[in-house]
Amino acid sequence: MKKQILIVGGGTAGTMTANNLANKLMPEINRGEVEITMISDSKIHVYRPGAMYVAFHKAAGHEFIRDQRSLLMLEVDFIVDKAVEINAKSNYVKGKSGTKYNYDYLVLATGCEVAADRIPGLQEGGDWFYSYEGAKKLAKKFAALKKGRVLVTVNFPKTPNIPHQCGIAPVETTMMLHDYLTEKGIRDDIEIIYTYPTKSQAVENGLFLQAPTSDVLPMIFDSINVKHKTSFTLAKVDPKTKTAYSEEGEKMEFDILMSTPPFIAAEVIRKSGLSKALDDEGWLPTDKKTLKVKGLDNVYTLGDTVDLSVSKAGGTIHNQVDVLVDNIAAEMRFGYPTESYDGKVIAIAQMGLQCGMPLWYDYEEDVKPTPCSKLGSFVRLGFNKSLYWAAARGML
Numbered sequence: 533m534k535k536q537i538l539i540v541g542g543g544t545a546g547t548m549t550a551n552n553l554a555n556k557l558m559p560e561i562n563r564g565e566v567e568i569t570m571i572s573d574s575k576i577h578v579y580r581p582g583a584m585y586v587a588f589h590k591a592a593g594h595e596f597i598r599d600q601r602s603l604l605m606l607e608v609d610f611i612v613d614k615a616v617e618i619n620a621k622s623n624y625v626k627g628k629s630g631t632k633y634n635y636d637y638l639v640l641a642t643g644c645e646v647a648a649d650r651i652p653g654l655q656e657g658g659d660w661f662y663s664y665e666g667a668k669k670l671a672k673k674f675a676a677l678k679k680g681r682v683l684v685t686v687n688f689p690k691t692p693n694i695p696h697q698c699g700i701a702p703v704e705t706t707m708m709l710h711d712y713l714t715e716k717g718i719r720d721d722i723e724i725i726y727t728y729p730t731k732s733q734a735v736e737n738g739l740f741l742q743a744p745t746s747d748v749l750p751m752i753f754d755s756i757n758v759k760h761k762t763s764f765t766l767a768k769v770d771p772k773t774k775t776a777y778s779e780e781g782e783k784m785e786f787d788i789l790m791s792t793p794p795f796i797a798a799e800v801i802r803k804s805g806l807s808k809a810l811d812d813e814g815w816l817p818t819d820k821k822t823l824k825v826k827g828l829d830n831v832y833t834l835g836d837t838v839d840l841s842v843s844k845a846g847g848t849i850h851n852q853v854d855v856l857v858d859n860i861a862a863e864m865r866f867g868y869p870t871e872s873y874d875g876k877v878i879a880i881a882q883m884g885l886q887c888g889m890p891l892w893y894d895y896e897e898d899v900k901p902t903p904c905s906k907l908g909s910f911v912r913l914g915f916n917k918s919l920y921w922a923a924a925r926g927m928l
Contacts, residue, residue: 535566535864538635540615540625540800542572542600544579544924545835545849546641551926552857554607560864561607568607571625571633573614575600577924578664581698581846582916584705586667588674588712590885593664595917603924615642618804620828637830637860640816642798644697644836644844650794651687657771658685658791661705662697673788674712679721680787682709683776685766686728687794688741690811695733697836698845699741700891702726702792703749704882709790710756711885719757726753727764730780733841734898737762742898766791795844797837807839815839820895821872823856832856840875842895847879850923880912888912 537553539546550570560566582596601610613627618640624632646662648655661667686702688695706726713719728739738746739753739760753760765779769789777783797814801807806825809815817826818838825831834852836844852873859869875895880888881904888908893899915923922928 534564535560535636536634537566537568537637537639537860538625538633539568539570539639539641540572540618541641541643541798541835541837542570542574542577542610543641543643543835544846545643545837545853546570546572546639547577547600547603547924548849548853548926549639549641549834549856550608551603551605551924552853553860554605555926556857556861557864558607566864567609569609569611569633570604571611571613571615571627572600573612573628575612577603579916579920579924580662580664583664583667584661584701584708584882585916586664587661587670587705588708588885589671591917593668596664598921603921605926615800618800618806620804620806620825620831623830635830637863638832639856639860640801640825640831640833640837641835642801642837644795644797646793647796648791648793650796651766651768653769653771654766654789654791654793657769657774657776658789658793660791660793661701662793670788670790674709677713677722677788678718681723681725681785682788682790683784683786684724684726684790685764685776686732686792687766688729688732689795689809689813689815691809691813691815691839693733693841694809694813694815694839695741695841695843696792697795699733699843700845700879700881703740703745705790706753706758707756707884707887708882710758715885723759724757725759725761725784727761727766727778727784729765730763731765742893744898745901748901795836801837809839820875822859822869823852823873824859824869832860842875843877843879845877845879846920848877851876851878880908880915882909882912885909 579596585591617626733741739749740746802814855873862870887904889904
């Protein structure tokens, strides 16, 4: 009987998984033994990391958008339908259309979404670069800014030991903002204050979620006249007075509030009954090595949906995909998974508009700050604007 592999989600994780599975299982597909189906709520594929360049007028946005079908191998059936129900007991996912998609193996690659409404006033008084709509709003505000204060705040999930989306992004955008204002010749008229919550992922009273980077950030920020403050956990925002209040009892006024907002898993995941995360955040309990959803032998997950301690970013997904794909193929061929994910994350951080910093870490070793360079920035931009599409197609 033909085996059905169902992938829910058409972002980076889902697209790379689908194409790599099609490549890996081509013999079985050609023999009519395997069928791969992807369902997504959109026919458009959006590469979200590109949004930060839009915020600083370094991209228009269309460069990071493609037709989803064009990114998938012909062997992958693609259906536009929003998943609304996951029935792990009966092995099906139900779409908004009413269609039931049966599976033998399920991959949940549904990502995460901004939930700014979880902090009173943030939706109305804050801005963020994690979506193209948000980045375009920031771009307009930065273009009009002549003097004043930009306040940077960071929010973490309530569930312990889980990062927000793209952990390095608040640092990246703070330094990009410095360069952008310098280019405009108004840096001396703008105060930038970078703040960090009391409790992050593995650090208390720091400036980053891992100690080695947290320890060096004060020196980096001091060198570019970025003020910094620990233990400022955003509690609420007054959009009328443009004031941010912390859980620690402090308040700061701002002209622009550039915030890393709360994130939660997709609605279908939060309603699935599979998550044990706090505050209805929806993160899936994930085996850190096999990438299976705990307690379910035929359901895998990766990317921003997991409850693992590693970054919710593309540099993580690229390493998870190989493990997940090999394990599904091994289960079909041998009856058991064969690969183990070590938590590896490899990426280049955009530390300013023209400086890229290679970074990598895993479950056992924190990220180590490395020298940044123009070459690093060139490689990062080259990947974002061209090589990413090859990677999404399973070619890299």
